[in-house]
Amino acid sequence: MVDDPPAKTVIDPFGTTVIEDYERLYQEFGIQPFKPLLDQIPDPSAAMRRGVIFGHRDLERVLTAMKNDQEFAVMSGIKPTMEFHLGTLQTAREVIYFQQHGAKAFYCIADVEAYEDNGIPFERSQKYAVGNVADLLALGFDPQKGFIYQQSKETRVKDLAIRFSRGVTLATMKAIYGERHMGLYLSALIQAGDILLPQLEEFGGPKPTVVPVGIDQDPHLRLTRDLAFKFRRKYNFVPPSSTYHKLIKGLDGSPKMSKRNPMTYFTLQESPEVISKKILMSFTGGRPTAEEQRRLGANPDICPIYDLYLFHFFERDEDVAKLYDYECKGGKILCGEDKQRLIRIVTEFVKEHQRKRRQYIDKAKEILNVE
Amino acid sequence: MVDDPPAKTVIDPFGTTVIEDYERLYQEFGIQPFKPLLDQIPDPSAAMRRGVIFGHRDLERVLTAMKNDQEFAVMSGIKPTMEFHLGTLQTAREVIYFQQHGAKAFYCIADVEAYEDNGIPFERSQKYAVGNVADLLALGFDPQKGFIYQQSKETRVKDLAIRFSRGVTLATMKAIYGERHMGLYLSALIQAGDILLPQLEEFGGPKPTVVPVGIDQDPHLRLTRDLAFKFRRKYNFVPPSSTYHKLIKGLDGSPKMSKRNPMTYFTLQESPEVISKKILMSFTGGRPTAEEQRRLGANPDICPIYDLYLFHFFERDEDVAKLYDYECKGGKILCGEDKQRLIRIVTEFVKEHQRKRRQYIDKAKEILNVE
Numbered sequence: 001m002v003d004d005p006p007a008k009t010v011i012d013p014f015g016t017t018v019i020e021d022y023e024r025l026y027q028e029f030g031i032q033p034f035k036p037l038l039d040q041i042p043d044p045s046a047a048m049r050r051g052v053i054f055g056h057r058d059l060e061r062v063l064t065a066m067k068n069d070q071e072f073a074v075m076s077g078i079k080p081t082m083e084f085h086l087g088t089l090q091t092a093r094e095v096i097y098f099q100q101h102g103a104k105a106f107y108c109i110a111d112v113e114a115y116e117d118n119g120i121p122f123e124r125s126q127k128y129a130v131g132n133v134a135d136l137l138a139l140g141f142d143p144q145k146g147f148i149y150q151q152s153k154e155t156r157v158k159d160l161a162i163r164f165s166r167g168v169t170l171a172t173m174k175a176i177y178g179e180r181h182m183g184l185y186l187s188a189l190i191q192a193g194d195i196l197l198p199q200l201e202e203f204g205g206p207k208p209t210v211v212p213v214g215i216d217q218d219p220h221l222r223l224t225r226d227l228a229f230k231f232r233r234k235y236n237f238v239p240p241s242s243t244y245h246k247l248i249k250g251l252d253g254s255p256k257m258s259k260r261n262p263m264t265y266f267t268l269q270e271s272p273e274v275i276s277k278k279i280l281m282s283f284t285g286g287r288p289t290a291e292e293q294r295r296l297g298a299n300p301d302i303c304p305i306y307d308l309y310l311f312h313f314f315e316r317d318e319d320v321a322k323l324y325d326y327e328c329k330g331g332k333i334l335c336g337e338d339k340q341r342l343i344r345i346v347t348e349f350v351k352e353h354q355r356k357r358r359q360y361i362d363k364a365k366e367i368l369n370v371e
Numbered sequence: 372m373v374d375d376p377p378a379k380t381v382i383d384p385f386g387t388t389v390i391e392d393y394e395r396l397y398q399e400f401g402i403q404p405f406k407p408l409l410d411q412i413p414d415p416s417a418a419m420r421r422g423v424i425f426g427h428r429d430l431e432r433v434l435t436a437m438k439n440d441q442e443f444a445v446m447s448g449i450k451p452t453m454e455f456h457l458g459t460l461q462t463a464r465e466v467i468y469f470q471q472h473g474a475k476a477f478y479c480i481a482d483v484e485a486y487e488d489n490g491i492p493f494e495r496s497q498k499y500a501v502g503n504v505a506d507l508l509a510l511g512f513d514p515q516k517g518f519i520y521q522q523s524k525e526t527r528v529k530d531l532a533i534r535f536s537r538g539v540t541l542a543t544m545k546a547i548y549g550e551r552h553m554g555l556y557l558s559a560l561i562q563a564g565d566i567l568l569p570q571l572e573e574f575g576g577p578k579p580t581v582v583p584v585g586i587d588q589d590p591h592l593r594l595t596r597d598l599a600f601k602f603r604r605k606y607n608f609v610p611p612s613s614t615y616h617k618l619i620k621g622l623d624g625s626p627k628m629s630k631r632n633p634m635t636y637f638t639l640q641e642s643p644e645v646i647s648k649k650i651l652m653s654f655t656g657g658r659p660t661a662e663e664q665r666r667l668g669a670n671p672d673i674c675p676i677y678d679l680y681l682f683h684f685f686e687r688d689e690d691v692a693k694l695y696d697y698e699c700k701g702g703k704i705l706c707g708e709d710k711q712r713l714i715r716i717v718t719e720f721v722k723e724h725q726r727k728r729r730q731y732i733d734k735a736k737e738i739l740n741v742e
Binding site for chain 1: 529530556
């Protein structure tokens with residue numbers, strides 16, 4: 001008897017994350033499946049309903065607060081190294097969902113991480129930050145009910161990192177992140193500060209907090225939950241909860257869009273023409289010939305075009321289901337047509353988004369205190 | 372032929388430093404002997420003249436600035452974990468010496484290090500900090516020509532640490548400091564920020580800077596010089612210079628006063644009675660009987676009482692020389708008499724210092740912005 005080789009599961013916030021087997025995340029990393037909670041959520045988002053959000057840690061605590069009208073927070077952010085892309089769009093929508101359902105919302109511009117991890121000078125990341133915040137506002141984030149900040153300018157998160165560092169051995173850092181330069185370790189400690197910031201006295205003290213992230217960010221959650229426990233006497237922290245979304249496939253069919261290859265993704269600031277071209281050139285789950293596709297159907301499970309509909313561009317779940325089973329697997333649509341339809345939807349969305357975003361640039365500058 | 376075992380030389384800013392062979396420091400650690408520079412110093416301090424300051428790195432650069440009336444800085448500090456003792460007194464005097472000879476003086480209250488290394492909460496170290504600053508002022512530090520600050524409140528040193536951390540591999544940290552918790556590494560990076568703070572634009576930009584420290588602090592200098600080089604393009608840093616003083620022996624005859632054993636040292640805030648008792652109970656380099664001592668002489672090289680005269684309590688070099696050769700080695704004084712004389716000098720100094728210090732408490736609070 002020969003066992004199958006174990007599926008490759010690597011979670012690395014500073015590198016490549018490959019998840020070939022979500023079951024293993026549940027079993028080995030202690031992440032809980034999201035689906036059983038779906039019934040308890042009054043008004044689940046599309047990402048929740050469609051399994052894009054597939055896992056969580058301790059989300060029950062946040063749902064209880066939501067149900068009982070108790071104070072809770074949502075916290076996430078962006079690394080300001082480029083324009084909004086589909087991954088940051090995903091996170092932003094999740095933050096906005098919880099904000100619209102009663103959370104105090106915290107959105108961090110992780111410029112220290114952009115510097116430590118990517119070497120982006122603070123002057124440069126600041127420019128991206130303005131655009132990123134305008135995107136967030138255009139998507140519906142309400143700054144009146146939220147706190148948007150840059151790590152480099154927020155003394156409290158840096159000071160939390162200083163406090164926390166005494167509680168972290170080198171062995172812990174190496175176990176979680178591997179052997180890295182000091183900047184990445186410090187950046188991880190500052191992110192623990194970000195995640196626990198909503199619980200400081202000046203923000204109303206300890207409270208359930210949900211951190212919606214891509215699964216690649218889970219190591220930060222593990223570190224932070226450990227620190228929340230270690231420093232519970234001083235701060236009385238509630239361990240942070242988290243939700244995990246799947247990573248959208250790269251347009252070349254690879255498991256993740258990659259900043260290094262611009263043909264694997266598009267940003268919300270690219271022109272509709274460029275985006276259309278990228279979609280046209282995208283890999284699909286289609287068959288070699290139209291005849292075969294009509295006869296055998298295509299494979300949505302490996303298709304980035306399907307992912308785009310699923311994650312972002314079909315509003316109605318029925319349309320997703322119909323695409324998956326009937327149109328795609330049933331061979332009722334050819335990839336060319338499917339791409340043309342997607343291009344129409346994306347173009348409309350991007351044009352409208354870009355129009356709104358322009359109106360929010362001044363507000364974004366004001367929030368970030370930038371000239 | 373059998374070699375002697377090598378003398379034990381361990382330099383550890385967070386642990387025990389043992390220097391049994393100063394020659395090895397010159398040969399192996401790249402520290403230069405101080406003595407050859409003595410002629411070039413217009414008005415050397417007692418510690419310089421007497422060899423208490425025994426080594427340096429690149430001090431020539433600072434001496435050139437002094438000679439040519441160019442801008443230069445002196446930077447050092449204290450870990451606010453207790454009252455001023457004889458080691459911090461030594462450093463303070465060295466800072467004040469350079470301040471009085473034209474340096475912009477920077478004095479850091481290393482409360483982050485007190486927290487990371489000793490677990491002293493910031494609230495507690497703040498109390499010590501007020502007293503420490505009052506001591507510094509009573510000793511003659513001119514706050515008009517200097518900058519006194521707490522690490523925890525000085526954003527610029529924390530931000531320098533964040534910048535620098537990207538330039539430091541884990542291997543470098545381990546080579547310099549050994550395997551430590553993250554807090555000590557972060558603390559070391561913040562100290563690199565302290566040392567380079569005088570060279571930021573807001574303090575007049577790059578300039579020669581001398582850091583007078585005990586030899587145990589040299590690892591911080593090595594790290595900082597490396598960082599000054601790595602970040603030279605952005606900041607145009609001049610590599611910091613340093614001077615090294617010997618560590619005064621513990622009153623029990625051990626190579627270093629130890630905070631863990633209060634009978635090995637006294638602070639400037641202890642009562643003259645307690646200090647007198649500690650001096651009376653001190654180890655000496657004396658002989659078992661008065662007769663033997665008169666006949667053979669005693670050994671000042673192993674004697675903490677001699678160290679006290681040498682480092683701090685004889686103003687005139689002639690008195691030190693006379694004590695060493697004639698009185699002590701020549702058997703002309705017994706340890707009891709010698710201690711009584713020291714007690715009279717120390718008592719007078721401490722009473723006068725405590726009187727002055729009380730007058731500076733309010734000023735110290737003002738400087739530290741403490742109620």
